[in-house]
Amino acid sequence: xxxxxRLPGRILSQLLVLVALVVLVVPLVLIVKESLAGEGISxxxxxxxxxxxLRFFANSLIVSxxxxxxxxxxxxxASYGFAVLRPRGSPVGAVVxxxxxxxxxxxLVVPLYYVVxxxxxxxTYWSVIIPLTVISIPFGVLVSSNYIRxxxxxxxxxxxxxxxxxxxxxxxxxVPICRPILSVVAIFTFLAAWNEYLLPLLFIQSTDLQVLTxxxxxxxxxxxxxxxxxxxxxILISVPVVVIFIVLQKTFRTGISAGAVK
Amino acid sequence: xQGHRPLALSDYLWALPALILVVGVIHAGIAANAFYSLFDxxxxxxxxxxxxxxxxxxxxxxxxxWQSLRNTLVFxxxxxxxxxxxxxxxxxxxxxxxxxxxxxxxxxxxPVVLAPAVVATSYRILLTPDGGFNHLLQSLGLxxxxxxxxxDPKTAFGTIILINVWQYTGYSFLIYDAAIGQxxxxxxxxxxxxxxxxxxxxxxxxxxxxRGSHLVLIVLGFISSLKMFDLVFLTTxxxxxxxxxxxTGYIYKQVIAQFHAGxxxxxxxxxxxxxxxxxxxxxxxxxxxxx
Numbered sequence: 001x002x003x004x005x006r007l008p009g010r011i012l013s014q015l016l017v018l019v020a021l022v023v024l025v026v027p028l029v030l031i032v033k034e035s036l037a038g039e040g041i042s043x044x045x046x047x048x049x050x051x052x053x054l055r056f057f058a059n060s061l062i063v064s065x066x067x068x069x070x071x072x073x074x075x076x077x078a079s080y081g082f083a084v085l086r087p088r089g090s091p092v093g094a095v096v097x098x099x100x101x102x103x104x105x106x107x108l109v110v111p112l113y114y115v116v117x118x119x120x121x122x123x124t125y126w127s128v129i130i131p132l133t134v135i136s137i138p139f140g141v142l143v144s145s146n147y148i149r150x151x152x153x154x155x156x157x158x159x160x161x162x163x164x165x166x167x168x169x170x171x172x173x174x175v176p177i178c179r180p181i182l183s184v185v186a187i188f189t190f191l192a193a194w195n196e197y198l199l200p201l202l203f204i205q206s207t208d209l210q211v212l213t214x215x216x217x218x219x220x221x222x223x224x225x226x227x228x229x230x231x232x233x234x235i236l237i238s239v240p241v242v243v244i245f246i247v248l249q250k251t252f253r254t255g256i257s258a259g260a261v262k
Numbered sequence: 263x264q265g266h267r268p269l270a271l272s273d274y275l276w277a278l279p280a281l282i283l284v285v286g287v288i289h290a291g292i293a294a295n296a297f298y299s300l301f302d303x304x305x306x307x308x309x310x311x312x313x314x315x316x317x318x319x320x321x322x323x324x325x326x327x328w329q330s331l332r333n334t335l336v337f338x339x340x341x342x343x344x345x346x347x348x349x350x351x352x353x354x355x356x357x358x359x360x361x362x363x364x365x366x367x368x369x370x371x372x373p374v375v376l377a378p379a380v381v382a383t384s385y386r387i388l389l390t391p392d393g394g395f396n397h398l399l400q401s402l403g404l405x406x407x408x409x410x411x412x413x414d415p416k417t418a419f420g421t422i423i424l425i426n427v428w429q430y431t432g433y434s435f436l437i438y439d440a441a442i443g444q445x446x447x448x449x450x451x452x453x454x455x456x457x458x459x460x461x462x463x464x465x466x467x468x469x470x471x472x473r474g475s476h477l478v479l480i481v482l483g484f485i486s487s488l489k490m491f492d493l494v495f496l497t498t499x500x501x502x503x504x505x506x507x508x509x510t511g512y513i514y515k516q517v518i519a520q521f522h523a524g525x526x527x528x529x530x531x532x533x534x535x536x537x538x539x540x541x542x543x544x545x546x547x548x549x550x551x552x553x
Contacts, residue, residue, distance in 0.1 A: 010360070020352055020366060027384070074279055077277070078279075080276050081276030087270070087274050093277050093281055096284065098541060101545065102539075102540035102541040103288060103541070104488055104537065107534050108288065108291040108292075110295055110523050111295060112287075113517070130283075133283065134284060137283060138284070195376075195377035197495075216383035216496075231387070237380055241375045242372055249368065253440065256436055
């Protein structure tokens with residue numbers, strides 16, 4: 001696109017790319033370096049063996065996967081109602097859901113805290129999964145219903161003529177067609193859930209249920225600030241998402257740009 | 263799909279689970295906030311001490327509230343401006359014939375997928391006066407530049423903004439990169455033949471064609487700034503003093519640390535109202551984009 005730059009332009013471009021790379025890499029290198037201080041590579045072993053790290057990992061996975069599945073299903077089924085079946089009042093329903101689009105979870109901390117305690121959900125996976133799901137539903141509905149509206153109308157007519165009832169239509173026709181937008185919803189929701197810090201901080205107290213984002217602070221409280229272990233833990237927490245990103249880079253790229261614009 | 267069909271009750275069932283959850287948590291939560299905000303309440307037991315609008319008049323005179331609001335706004339404007347500029351510049355750079363652009367494309371997005379909690383705890387330790395970052399500066403002979411980055415009120419908030427820029431410029435980059443890929447290459451060739459310089463090409467062809475991307479990134483940038491909590495909470499905790507406090511952090515502090523649930527609910531209502539504006543903007547933007 002800009003391939004016909006002259007020499008000074010090319011040198012300048014190359015220089016800027018190098019500066020950008022250095023700025024991006026230096027903090028990452030410092031983090032790795034700090035994680036190897038003191039006891040070296042065995043910092044990682046100690047993090048894995050002396051803390052319930054694998055338990056935290058499993059908990060993060062349980063919370064994230066449940067949230068992703070719930071948001072994909074609830075978002076798509078609501079969009080099916082609003083954009084395909086369209087019973088009277090659908091626009092109102094859509095507005096009711098979309099008002100929550102930009103709402104930070106902390107704006108609900110007072111009632112959430114009160115209700116979670118009152119109905120005995122404190123210190124359960126649900127205390128994190130439910131608020132996370134609810135906060136993510138508006139985005140799921142927004143992108144899914146925009147996607148469905150962009151599909152050719154003949155599709156629904158064909159489904160009708162085949163005599164499929166709405167249940168069959170949803171699972172056999174809509175879900176397969178919506179796979180691209182479902183992966184967008186899955187990527188965004190998974191990242192948000194996996195990286196969520198506030199809700200587990202508020203509602204999870206027992207170590208058995210704690211999630212990965214709490215690990216760095218775990219090291220500060222358990223053993224008077226053991227810096228190299230914090231960095232080793234931070235790297236161990238990050239490796240899964242970074243690996244997933246690099247392996248699925250193409251899906252990520254198209255998914256994230258589609259999710260932003262749709 | 264305009265044909266009239268008999269009204270089927272079952273058509274309503276599809277949206278019902280999502281509606282129940284959203285109304286039951288978000289709408290009921292906002293209503294409860296509005297109710298609690300009328301009480302002087304610790305958050306424990308039932309609220310009994312009715313004070314009317316006192317929490318709101320207190321809020322208007324609370325300098326920390328205004329500072330948090332201002333910080334949230336400054337954070338939003340600064341991160342959006344810087345991340346859009348850097349993101350666009352990098353997206354244009356990777357379209358030139360430079361070396362290592364593949365590496366840059368991958369690497370710039372790595373920080374985006376990291377947990378803010380991980381990024382914040384790492385930077386907090388790296389940026390202490392005796393931390394890894396200052397050691398690096400000293401080893402490069404830049405002794406005069408070492409700082410108590412997050413502990414000095416003069417540099418703390420700027421440092422937090424730059425951490426966010428480091429983490430999320432990759433997001434703007436990715437959106438611009440995808441959008442530039444969609445621009446018809448014939449336009450570039452035509453402009454080149456007309457003798458446009460690279461600068462003219464970028465300012466008169468590329469930047470205007472990316473209008474949709476600019477708007478999306480501005481709205482999403484403001485929304486994520488409004489939601490930002492972990493980064494401040496885990497680096498400075500709002501300090502030194504209250505110099506880096508933001509709205510989310512101030513609500514947390516009032517409700518969880520100081521048991522001022524009634525006042526926290528009033529603060530939450532302010533956050534809800536601001537969020538509502540951005541919800542509307544995002545819906546309008548996304549429906550106009552997809553048409």
